[in-house]
Amino acid sequence: MPDKRIAVLSPIAWRTPPRQYGAWETVASNIAEGLVARGWDVTLFATADSITRAHLHAVVDRGYEEDSTIDPKVAEYLHISEAFEHAGEFDLIHSHYDFMALSYTRLVKTPVLTTIHGFSSPQIMPVYEKYRDGNFVSISNSDRAPGLNYLATVYNGIDLSLYPLQQSRGDKLVFLGRIHPDKGVHLAIEVAHMSGLPLRIAGIIQDQAYFRDQVEPNLSDTIRYIGAVDVAGKNALFAEARALLHLNTIPERFGLVLAEANAAGVPVIAMDLGSCREVIEDGVTGFLVQDVNQAVLALDRLPGIDSSACRSRVGRHFSIETMVEGYERVYRRIFKEHAQNGLPSGG
């Protein structure tokens, strides 16, 4: 199918790929680059400072989270509409832009596929209900809303070359993610206290009050917050990691960091909520737990986890190649249905 032209519509909260945090932009980037590597003609709609081997189409200079002079609302309207105004140049628009892009889909002939990276609030559901007959992909089987026309689950893929297998296991517990109650930083701290093991906490502070009240008072020589980290920072953490603690308090949608840790050979102790049981194979690449006590007990079983088994599972299920193959199957189905409906492909 490499004669088909694909538009990948990335978010513009951050650069694509992001410098540090930015899961949606990371996945959009991996898809765009993966498609290019397999010969597709890809145009990436993203911020102007984005880095890609695809054609870059940008009307917003920088991510609105990285430049306070940018009005997010204005930037979003300009960015999303720009992609749809160029719909006629593409055989498919692959949107990673939340609910907003859906509102343009019925105004173009080009088919649109939306990867739902998460339902950012219950209040956006009326938009999904209106456009429920669109084309949707879920990023885990657990993260699905009833009634939407899902064509498949396609797991997020990571670039394994960015996260090399660590030669030996470290002695520290690691938390990696947004500092927010949803991510259970306070539970990771409890595990550190109960086990007496050192803990490293890394990630952007999304909930300042939570950080101030439930994280900061617990910081010490052994429990440290090191700020947001980039890929090199993540690898430095993986190098000294005994395990990644991911004790989320709400259902996880996918959990990119679980795959990244596993790729580096680091076992993951994850709350059995949402997609964690799809990403982590219990007893093989980590442990699924119900509470802090089980997480502490799981620490004793870590030596039984084989680092290369962790990495090889990521290679099979959560690589860019696997993801892109998954999307290629979805694209082909859409092209076929679009042709059968007698609509000219390419708006």
Next chain:
Amino acid sequence: MPDKRIAVLSPIAWRTPPRQYGAWETVASNIAEGLVARGWDVTLFATADSITRAHLHAVVDRGYEEDSTIDPKVAEYLHISEAFEHAGEFDLIHSHYDFMALSYTRLVKTPVLTTIHGFSSPQIMPVYEKYRDGNFVSISNSDRAPGLNYLATVYNGIDLSLYPLQQSRGDKLVFLGRIHPDKGVHLAIEVAHMSGLPLRIAGIIQDQAYFRDQVEPNLSDTIRYIGAVDVAGKNALFAEARALLHLNTIPERFGLVLAEANAAGVPVIAMDLGSCREVIEDGVTGFLVQDVNQAVLALDRLPGIDSSACRSRVGRHFSIETMVEGYERVYRRIFKEHAQNGLPSGG
């Protein structure tokens, strides 16, 4: 032209027409009702609780300023896209929806006219720059941005029957408008202090700190804040008004309340900034001033203002009929240009 079908896209911050505050919704309502009265086939896109003789098309139950359960961003995307998804049913979409609606205009064949009720922030200007070749109407000659394709200025029109001519002049100064520094409530208070005349202040509090620091400490038996008022409340104020004080500190875009006061025969003392000199005829329907001192001096000249001259000027320039006739001229020009471009009218 009554065979043409017009869609009027109203904002959804408030009901159309609004119960109290809501200038954009007021004007959209007056246009829709005025067009219906002249035989046009009009569909009003507005909140579901809106009141109109046009066909009402609504996907949002109530104004997001009146119902905190409504997410403004979600409601706006649903509301605006709904109108454009139905573009094919109309010969013209007349948008009152700020910059957001522009982002859909190139995706439909139906011509779109945008009345710019104000540039809500400098950050929205890139959107106007992108769509500068669209069809725009300004609501005063003073409120224009360079480079946009303005087809005309059409002054806002009010329903004169709502504001009957008061039989006699009262003794109080009246401020009517949002409680915000832009509207110069503090300057009206200064005039009251300097002249010793009683002042009545009415309007929604948009800037709480401003109200607390610069309005509330000045309230007394003679200077009173009476909250937001509806049409009946405005007329009660006009009945006891010596003059309306409108000492705006930034250029006024139009100033509906100036026309409303004049319709009731109440003279207006207005800062000579922005559109005020287009709405008020200096020495005939009120006085244009440069500062508080001039406003105080103007008070002595109020007996020279003839109430019926105030009202008759509003009837000539700022009635619904005059406004609708102005828009009809613009519509005809758009229909003509659209036909000449060989585009089928009606998308």
